Amino acid sequence: MEKNRSSRKDVKEKIFFLVGPTATGKSKVAIILAKKLKAEIVSCDSMQVYKGLDIVTSKPALADRRKISHHLIDVISPKEQYDVSRYRRNAMNAIGKILRKHKTPLFVGGTGLYMSVVIDGIFKHKSGNSRIRAKLYREASHKGSTQLFERLVRVDPEASARIHPHDLRRIVRALEVFEATGQPISKLQKQREGLAGKYEVACVCLDMEKPALYRRIEQRVDHMFKAGLVEEVKKLSRGALSKTASLALGIREVQGYLKGLYGLDEAKQLLKRNTRLYAKRQLTWFRKDKRIKWIKITAGDSAYGIAGKVIKLLRNICKKKRC
Structure with missing residues (x-):
């Protein structure tokens, strides 16, 4: 089926995006989608590229990454700077590798800017002054x-x-x-060169009511501390963190605790507050992009149930585009 699809010159290859605010369960849903869609996952997260930021960035479990190929996770040292230009180069390389296997690239994450530069291309202003x-x-x-x-x-x-x-x-x-x-x-x-015209691109965003999302965020932060967040940040702080890596949520909040500026409970509350604010910024970014299709989810929805909704929506999008 894949071979027949790829051999048809009138059908463009597909690239899918599953995005949304933090703590909506994208990673678990993505594993199910990848199996159903014969896809490989490309991280669309500005911090998961860093090695050692495992609990801080809530990376997908190693067991899941063994089941389905993941790209752009654990690719550089936290001592290195990383930017959108480098991400787009890496992402385009990942797309090429995945398509050569006759599989579908599935971008998953919450960094709206990274999604934008992959789809629309990157603005290269050579007249920096x-x-x-x-x-x-x-x-x-x-x-x-x-x-x-x-x-x-x-x-x-x-x-x-x-x-x-x-x-x-x-x-x-x-x-x-x-x-x-x-x-x-x-x-x-607007003069950027992106994926438009070359591939069929479909973007789906998971959306959850704020009270439920904020409860999820609080639960995730509590879990992060129980899983060893303080020890991970302590280990990371022994070395020199790049400016970009140091911006990962959780690092500064825990470093303040380690420096004795406040107690552990306050560090937890700060991280919960800052993560809520980050989720609001993520939603604001995604709502500005009219290409994105939204799926309302609740805290009680299973990953399989959400994946089913996503697949149905993607099929409808592709049917309209005849992809």
Whole structure:
């Protein structure tokens, strides 16, 4: 069946995305989907690429990773920097490997930016200007990021709608591009080359009511501490963590406890709060992407039940696209 499908020139190869906020059970659902769809899983998580961040990032169980091939998990040292450009290169390599096996790439995770760069391509601005960048950072240090953000709203309202008013790095990046090229970054980003036209792409997001999601998050954090989160962070802290690896949720909260800044209970509460905030940001990102189809789930739904809903939705999407 796969061979016949691949040999038909009028049918594009499929790439699926299963995304959603943390603690919605994506990893368990993905294992079932991968078996049903003859797929291999590609992590779409900005932190699971790091070795040693096992409990911190709630990586899929080793037993599950032995059942189904997983890509882009445990690929680099936490001492190394990792960014979207490197992720996209790795992801495209993974797609090629999986398709050569006549299987389907199934991206699974909650990093919306990584999903976006895989589908839409990455914006390569070669006119980086360190002088302009330094000037903007100096301005921010003297006058605050709010003034820079207000300027971005004026020169590129489309970009400003996607950037948080306190995300200084992205604000500076957008203004740097505008000052260097005279064109809004939002306009230049539309010139990216992605998967559109080459593959049939379908994206499904798991959605859960906030009270149930927040209970799941609290349970997950409690489990992480019982599983040895403190010892894992202590071990990681003995070495030099890269800036990107150090941003993983759980590291700073536990490091504060290890430094004696607060007790263990407060560390747990901080991680629960910060994870809830992260889940809200994830949902905000995904809701802006109109290509995503949503599936409502409840805390009582089984992984098999959710997987069944996802497969039905994917079939409907593919039927409409004739893929």
